[in-house]
Amino acid sequence: NAGVMQNPxxxxxxxGQEARLRCSPMKGHxxxxxxxxxxxxxxxxxxxxxxENIIDESGMPKERFSAEFPKEGxxxxxxxxxxxxxxxxxxxxxxxxxxxxxxxxxxxFGNGTRLTVT
Amino acid sequence: xQEVTQIPAALSVPEGENLVLNCSFTDSAIYNLxxxxxxxxxxxxxxxxxxSSQREQTSGRLNASLxxxxxxxxxYIAASQPGDSATYLxxxxxxxxxxxxxxxxxxxxxxx
Numbered sequence: 238n239a240g241v242m243q244n245p246x247x248x249x250x251x252x253g254q255e256a257r258l259r260c261s262p263m264k265g266h267x268x269x270x271x272x273x274x275x276x277x278x279x280x281x282x283x284x285x286x287x288x289e290n291i292i293d294e295s296g297m298p299k300e301r302f303s304a305e306f307p308k309e310g311x312x313x314x315x316x317x318x319x320x321x322x323x324x325x326x327x328x329x330x331x332x333x334x335x336x337x338x339x340x341x342x343x344x345x346f347g348n349g350t351r352l353t354v355t
Numbered sequence: 356x357q358e359v360t361q362i363p364a365a366l367s368v369p370e371g372e373n374l375v376l377n378c379s380f381t382d383s384a385i386y387n388l389x390x391x392x393x394x395x396x397x398x399x400x401x402x403x404x405x406x407s408s409q410r411e412q413t414s415g416r417l418n419a420s421l422x423x424x425x426x427x428x429x430x431y432i433a434a435s436q437p438g439d440s441a442t443y444l445x446x447x448x449x450x451x452x453x454x455x456x457x458x459x460x461x462x463x464x465x466x467x
Contacts, residue, residue, distance in 0.1 A: 279459040343401035
């Protein structure tokens with residue numbers, strides 16, 4: 238039973254290019270969270286999605302960043318025109334539909350995608 | 356707005372010692388508090404989850420306590436080993452907000 242799968246593990250982009258990060262949730266999970274971790278910092282919430290719907294994007298930068306979770310396929314975090322400040326580790330986590338179960342069970346994270354902007 | 360603080364930011368102790376990591380949060384309206392471990396360049400591993408109605412949880416040499424009214428949690432590690440070296444992250448699940456809020460972590464080094 239595979240956990241949360243993220244790819245690529247490492248991604249190098251030049252300034253101005255686009256970065257696409259993928260997250261496949263655990264089997265049976267319909268909700269995905271994206272977090273960003275800057276060097277030597279904790280994880281900062283970015284966006285919470287269910288299939289075909291953005292539930293909370295309060296942590297997303299207003300420009301250049303977008304996320305989707307289509308009916309079929311993985312969730313995608315897209316960063317357009319990357320800058321050096323976008324260099325970070327991006328983590329994805331998944332959960333079933335939010336119920337009392339979700340509040341009392343640990344959130345499972347993927348191994349992250351480490352983005353380096355040169 | 357919920358904020359989570361972890362003290363100390365870094366800790367180095369000799370092998371075999373018992374140690375305590377601290378976590379504080381500003382709003383006591385939470386569903387649960389979770390402790391994670393993160394190894395360098397790796398993802399997060401869930402260690403312990405304490406529901407808001409609970410006072411503590413134990414797993415092996417780890418014990419986590421929760422005092423919701425004072426906004427504090429501690430992670431106690433008994434008989435530390437070099438393999439315990441990692442960053443430990445505390446996170447709360449606030450009521451009304453469907454997301455975890457993380458502290459900045461404590462980087463722990465256990466010296467052989």
